[in-house]
Amino acid sequence: MSGEGEWIRMVTARTPTNIAVVKYWGKRDENLILPINDSISMTLDPDHLSTTTTVSVSPSFDSDRMWLNGKEISLSGDRFQNCLRELRSQASDFEDSEKGIKIEKKDWEKLHFHIASYNNFPTAAGLASSAAGFACLVFALANLMNVKANQSHLSAIARQGSGSACRSLFGGFVKWIMGKDSDGGDSVAVQLADENHWSDLVIIVAVVSAHQKETSSTSGMRETVETSALLQHREKVVVPKRIIEMEKAIEARDFASFAKLTCADSNQFHAVCLDTTPPIFYMNNTSHRIISCIEKWNKAEGAPQVAYTFDAGPNAVMVARDRKTAALLLQRMLYYFPPQSESDLDSYVVGDKSILKDAGIVGISDIEVLPVPSEVKDRVPPPPRSKGEVSYFICTRIGRGPVLLTEDAQALLDPNTGLPK
Amino acid sequence: MSGEGEWIRMVTARTPTNIAVVKYWGKRDENLILPINDSISMTLDPDHLSTTTTVSVSPSFDSDRMWLNGKEISLSGDRFQNCLRELRSQASDFEDSEKGIKIEKKDWEKLHFHIASYNNFPTAAGLASSAAGFACLVFALANLMNVKANQSHLSAIARQGSGSACRSLFGGFVKWIMGKDSDGGDSVAVQLADENHWSDLVIIVAVVSAHQKETSSTSGMRETVETSALLQHREKVVVPKRIIEMEKAIEARDFASFAKLTCADSNQFHAVCLDTTPPIFYMNNTSHRIISCIEKWNKAEGAPQVAYTFDAGPNAVMVARDRKTAALLLQRMLYYFPPQSESDLDSYVVGDKSILKDAGIVGISDIEVLPVPSEVKDRVPPPPRSKGEVSYFICTRIGRGPVLLTEDAQALLDPNTGLPK
Numbered sequence: 075m076s077g078e079g080e081w082i083r084m085v086t087a088r089t090p091t092n093i094a095v096v097k098y099w100g101k102r103d104e105n106l107i108l109p110i111n112d113s114i115s116m117t118l119d120p121d122h123l124s125t126t127t128t129v130s131v132s133p134s135f136d137s138d139r140m141w142l143n144g145k146e147i148s149l150s151g152d153r154f155q156n157c158l159r160e161l162r163s164q165a166s167d168f169e170d171s172e173k174g175i176k177i178e179k180k181d182w183e184k185l186h187f188h189i190a191s192y193n194n195f196p197t198a199a200g201l202a203s204s205a206a207g208f209a210c211l212v213f214a215l216a217n218l219m220n221v222k223a224n225q226s227h228l229s230a231i232a233r234q235g236s237g238s239a240c241r242s243l244f245g246g247f248v249k250w251i252m253g254k255d256s257d258g259g260d261s262v263a264v265q266l267a268d269e270n271h272w273s274d275l276v277i278i279v280a281v282v283s284a285h286q287k288e289t290s291s292t293s294g295m296r297e298t299v300e301t302s303a304l305l306q307h308r309e310k311v312v313v314p315k316r317i318i319e320m321e322k323a324i325e326a327r328d329f330a331s332f333a334k335l336t337c338a339d340s341n342q343f344h345a346v347c348l349d350t351t352p353p354i355f356y357m358n359n360t361s362h363r364i365i366s367c368i369e370k371w372n373k374a375e376g377a378p379q380v381a382y383t384f385d386a387g388p389n390a391v392m393v394a395r396d397r398k399t400a401a402l403l404l405q406r407m408l409y410y411f412p413p414q415s416e417s418d419l420d421s422y423v424v425g426d427k428s429i430l431k432d433a434g435i436v437g438i439s440d441i442e443v444l445p446v447p448s449e450v451k452d453r454v455p456p457p458p459r460s461k462g463e464v465s466y467f468i469c470t471r472i473g474r475g476p477v478l479l480t481e482d483a484q485a486l487l488d489p490n491t492g493l494p495k
Numbered sequence: 496m497s498g499e500g501e502w503i504r505m506v507t508a509r510t511p512t513n514i515a516v517v518k519y520w521g522k523r524d525e526n527l528i529l530p531i532n533d534s535i536s537m538t539l540d541p542d543h544l545s546t547t548t549t550v551s552v553s554p555s556f557d558s559d560r561m562w563l564n565g566k567e568i569s570l571s572g573d574r575f576q577n578c579l580r581e582l583r584s585q586a587s588d589f590e591d592s593e594k595g596i597k598i599e600k601k602d603w604e605k606l607h608f609h610i611a612s613y614n615n616f617p618t619a620a621g622l623a624s625s626a627a628g629f630a631c632l633v634f635a636l637a638n639l640m641n642v643k644a645n646q647s648h649l650s651a652i653a654r655q656g657s658g659s660a661c662r663s664l665f666g667g668f669v670k671w672i673m674g675k676d677s678d679g680g681d682s683v684a685v686q687l688a689d690e691n692h693w694s695d696l697v698i699i700v701a702v703v704s705a706h707q708k709e710t711s712s713t714s715g716m717r718e719t720v721e722t723s724a725l726l727q728h729r730e731k732v733v734v735p736k737r738i739i740e741m742e743k744a745i746e747a748r749d750f751a752s753f754a755k756l757t758c759a760d761s762n763q764f765h766a767v768c769l770d771t772t773p774p775i776f777y778m779n780n781t782s783h784r785i786i787s788c789i790e791k792w793n794k795a796e797g798a799p800q801v802a803y804t805f806d807a808g809p810n811a812v813m814v815a816r817d818r819k820t821a822a823l824l825l826q827r828m829l830y831y832f833p834p835q836s837e838s839d840l841d842s843y844v845v846g847d848k849s850i851l852k853d854a855g856i857v858g859i860s861d862i863e864v865l866p867v868p869s870e871v872k873d874r875v876p877p878p879p880r881s882k883g884e885v886s887y888f889i890c891t892r893i894g895r896g897p898v899l900l901t902e903d904a905q906a907l908l909d910p911n912t913g914l915p916k
Binding site for chain 2: 307362
């Protein structure tokens with residue numbers, strides 16, 4: 075190690091979130107985070123939902139420190155330490171003669187890190203922030219530490235931070251293979267199709283206001299494994315078949331099958347949560363209303379227009395078959411869930427605002443005059459328009475995997491002090 | 496048939512509702528109403544929840560007519576006709592020489608009925624009104640038509656009107672044996688224990704305000720049978736074991752086991768509803784809050800104090816282990832779900848009001864000063880007190896089976912005209 079105390083080496087990366095369409099729920103190994111079944115996810119566009127992380131190393135740092143969204147947090151957790159141990163064991167020599175940096179493999183055991191991480195969406199909103207976060211941390215540190223490993227190999231490391239993080243190492247459609255090995259070496263993510271494979275799809279996320287504190291997914295899935303009488307049947311019989319069908323649906327861009335499987339698997343995941351003692355409720359009345367709205371519409375059209383899926387919280391992730399359908403979906407969502415009077419449209423529908431334009435909505439007043447959706451006309455009168463049930467909508471799409479950000483301006487740490495900018 | 500046009504024969508009966516603790520959900524024969532699994536229920540005290548039905552026959556009646564809660568309804572439905580056909584085929588000669596009535600078996604094919612039925616609880620509240628209704632209709636008509644059959648035999652007839660009606664032919668704890676025969680002859684109810692076997696138990700029903708129209712249980716269970724990937728496992732593997740355990744728990748008056756099985760089976764029933772395409776939601780946020788309240792309390796006590804179960808709607812049926820616990824439960828319920836300002840206590844807590852007295856509540860002002868339940872103290876602050884989420888509470892107990900009402904004043908039809916009084 076040369077130039078001690080004088081240099082700071084820094085890497086910045088950005089990594090997407092992902093949403094499972096065949097769900098992961100239940101571990102067979104709590105420490106290594108090995109799942110009881112395969113899962114499949116879509117990677118969401120990092121422009122709208124991603125984590126940016128700057129990792130830095132310097133002989134001048136005397137402890138590992140991390141800042142999340144500007145606030146210092148502890149790194150003493152097992153999950154972070156497990157990732158770090160794996161990365162250190164696979165780190166390589168690094169040399170940058172221009173900057174006078176020379177790090178030998180053995181040095182990584184002693185060197186400390188400063189890490190700053192930032193989500194471009196609310197951390198507390200239940201939008202897979204830990205998946206994007208751990209994926210980004212591992213991806214950035216692997217680059218910093220010159221780890222010679224492919225993305226699947228890195229996914230097995232990220233998996234030990236947060237199970238679903240392994241699926242954020244790739245763009246497009248991703249499968250997390252549960253694996254068989256007791257050390258988890260074969261429990262890795264692989265890409266099924268890249269982000270350009272099915273570019274018609276449009277994703278709208280409804281961030282639903284939650285009043286109740288939710289069960290964390292870690293303790294929730296442990297309780298389901300311990301007490302649900304239905305989970306084993308799901309894991310052994312239902313999911314293996316669904317994984318095969320979902321891979322086919324994705325490959326063939328068969329939206330009807332994709333939607334049917336996605337909705338059924340989301341509902342079954344929430345069913346095994348309910349079959350847990352004590353029961354776990356992640357969806358609320360608003361989630362139920364969103365499902366009813368989509369089911370009714372799909373039925374009226376005679377074929378699925380939109381798929382929905384819910385993770386461990388009340389937020390809906392909706393997938394429209396194409397842009398035209400997405401505009402119709404957004405109209406329906408804004409009809410049923412208008413913004414509160416004091417909200418402005420700009421902060422109520424975020425992300426890819428071109429969908430809003432396609433829907434013909436340029437101001438709050440356009441929402442007030444939206445027609446009753448055709449599928450409810452001449453039938454039961456529509457439920458009252460509920461203000462405030464949805465916090466906001468995010469319009470997005472399927473996106474790419476992790477990238478390194480090379481511009482100095484994009485780093486979250488000061489290159490001279492190694493502290494948050 | 497003698498005295499034609501001059502006489503009216505009349506029978507009045509009262510029959511209880513019941514609530515399943517191991518649920519019936521799914522038919523193997525839609526027409527005969529044969530279930531895919533055994534179920535077990537508690538019969539509720541008819542003083543608080545029952546149907547009273549007067550059936551009458553006269554040569555002067557020229558069509559079958561029925562009045563439910565004073566409003567005439569159609570009797571053309573298959574279910575009513577199936578019950579009537581069965582009863583006619585098993586009817587016997589009847590003679591009352593004093594009144595000049597003589598009916599031969601063959602006459603029953605031609606005679607018409609007038610029927611009046613009245614529920615002592617709101618029909619629309621989702622409190623098994625069809626179970627009590629069909630049980631009462633069959634029980635009363637069997638008496639009118641001099642059907643020589645025991646209660647289990649009658650239960651197989653009532654079953655063809657509404658599956659769970661068969662369980663309302665007995666008091667106490669009742670098992671509906673699914674049976675094997677294709678004609679349904681062995682799909683009958685039997686009494687496991689009478690209403691005095693476990694008289695410590697106190698039942699409190701929370702009638703929860705529902706905003707959404709619910710899926711009928713008939714179409715709901717058909718959809719679950721057709722689409723749920725988990726139902727078969729429930730029916731073949733989970734329920735048979737639970738039935739044995741529940742019978743043991745009831746026999747031994749083992750409240751801990753009874754509560755565990757009751758709650759788990761209610762939750763699993765709602766889980767398979769959620770696993771249906773499209774998913775069926777019967778519980779709402781209020782139902783979830785009631786469950787959370789009980790689960791938290793049971794956990795804090797280290798042993799179950801109260802069991803809960805929900806049928807095809809948001810209403811909670813809670814079973815307290817004894818009177819003392821029931822008073823504590825009622826305090827908690829009124830703490831979390833106080834009446835709306837304009838409500839009076841008398842109509843907010845109905846049924847056995849002595850529980851209210853035990854809870855130390857004599858007026859609305861006593862509710863306002865209820866202490867925070869001990870299990871939430873020093874932890875997260877309690878959720879806001881929600882007015883209007885619960886319509887009212889019914890305090891009741893396990894009760895007896897059908898009875899004939901012999902006082903003329905109890906009949907719902909005028910003995911001279913055969914029309915509603």
